[in-house]
Amino acid sequence: MVNIKDKVIVITGASSGIGRATATLLAERGAKVVVGARRKENLEELASSITSKGGIVSYQVTDVTNRSDVEYLVKHAVNTYGKVDVMINNAGVMPLSTLDQLKVDEWEKMIDVNIKGVLYGIAAVLPVMQEQGYGHIINTSSTAGHVVEPTAAVYAGTKFAVMAISEGLRKEAAGNIKVTVISPGVTETELGNDITDEVSAAGLKEIRKTALPPEVIANAMAYAIDQPDYVDVSEVLVREKGRI
Numbered sequence: 001m002v003n004i005k006d007k008v009i010v011i012t013g014a015s016s017g018i019g020r021a022t023a024t025l026l027a028e029r030g031a032k033v034v035v036g037a038r039r040k041e042n043l044e045e046l047a048s049s050i051t052s053k054g055g056i057v058s059y060q061v062t063d064v065t066n067r068s069d070v071e072y073l074v075k076h077a078v079n080t081y082g083k084v085d086v087m088i089n090n091a092g093v094m095p096l097s098t099l100d101q102l103k104v105d106e107w108e109k110m111i112d113v114n115i116k117g118v119l120y121g122i123a124a125v126l127p128v129m130q131e132q133g134y135g136h137i138i139n140t141s142s143t144a145g146h147v148v149e150p151t152a153a154v155y156a157g158t159k160f161a162v163m164a165i166s167e168g169l170r171k172e173a174a175g176n177i178k179v180t181v182i183s184p185g186v187t188e189t190e191l192g193n194d195i196t197d198e199v200s201a202a203g204l205k206e207i208r209k210t211a212l213p214p215e216v217i218a219n220a221m222a223y224a225i226d227q228p229d230y231v232d233v234s235e236v237l238v239r240e241k242g243r244i
């Protein structure tokens with residue numbers, strides 16, 4: 001894992017689930033991780049867990065719907081470690097429901113976190129990486145960025161948007177900056193805890209019975225980062241065995 005050691009890696013949505021597992025794995029492999037999310041106590045707990053194993057970590061309370069928070073997170077990484085090698089725009093929410101329930105506030109929340117949060121991450125880190133002349137931006141999409149199921153119209157819309165934004169960024173930034181999309185299948189995390197529609201919540205509980213552990217997705221993140229400089233992994237899509 002020579003291409004992970006000493007890299008400075010910023011991760012949003014690191015207070016639980018995939019982000020937390022990714023921060024833990026990358027720190028174990030020698031990266032300096034800078035983690036952001038809203039829940040300070042979770043970030044503190046993650047930081048002490050990483051430090052207790054000899055890892056290097058710094059955290060910053062960050063709401064990705066607030067552009068200046070995301071800018072500050074990236075600035076904090078540069079001020080602390082002098083560079084940003086990898087930015088993982090991973091924060092996401094998934095309050096599923098059918099469109100006819102008109103849960104417009106929840107639609108807006110998904111758009112704000114899942115799309116605008118990713119764009120704010122790109123806006124914060126792109127000038128830094130352009131000046132460095134190198135960098136790697138990883139955005140978390142989903143299998144819902146490929147397939148649309150009932151109750152997930154808006155969520156899938158945000159993840160299709162992440163696919164499109166990432167592909168555009170990849171083409172524009174080709175040469176200096178690598179761009180990767182990680183598309184997890186169903187994974188055992190806190191995602192969906194904010195579902196207010198009982199039918200959708202019950203449906204998620206059912207499909208979660210065969211969910212992947214978040215460490216599997218962390219491995220996909222590490223795979224994309226741990227490549228030689230001349231290799232750009234565009235996407236890794238990971239599903240549970242047997243899922244159609």
Ligand SMILES: NC(=O)c1ccc[n+]([C@@H]2O[C@H](COP(=O)([O-])OP(=O)(O)OC[C@H]3O[C@@H](n4cnc5c(N)ncnc54)[C@H](OP(=O)(O)O)[C@@H]3O)[C@@H](O)[C@H]2O)c1
Nearest residue numbers: 013015016017018038039063064092142186187189190191
């Ligand atoms: N789990 C799955 O089955 C699955 C499948 C495909 C894709 N994904 C994607 O994987 C990513 C990670 O989700 P997860 O499954 O690990 O779920 P999770 O355990 O709920 O983690 C979501 C993370 O996003 C953060 N977050 C939410 N709103 C935020 C905001 N406004 N500002 C900053 N951080 C915010 C949460 O932290 P705070 O609440 O502390 O802010 C948390 O750290 C998401 O993009 C999700 O869409 C997950």
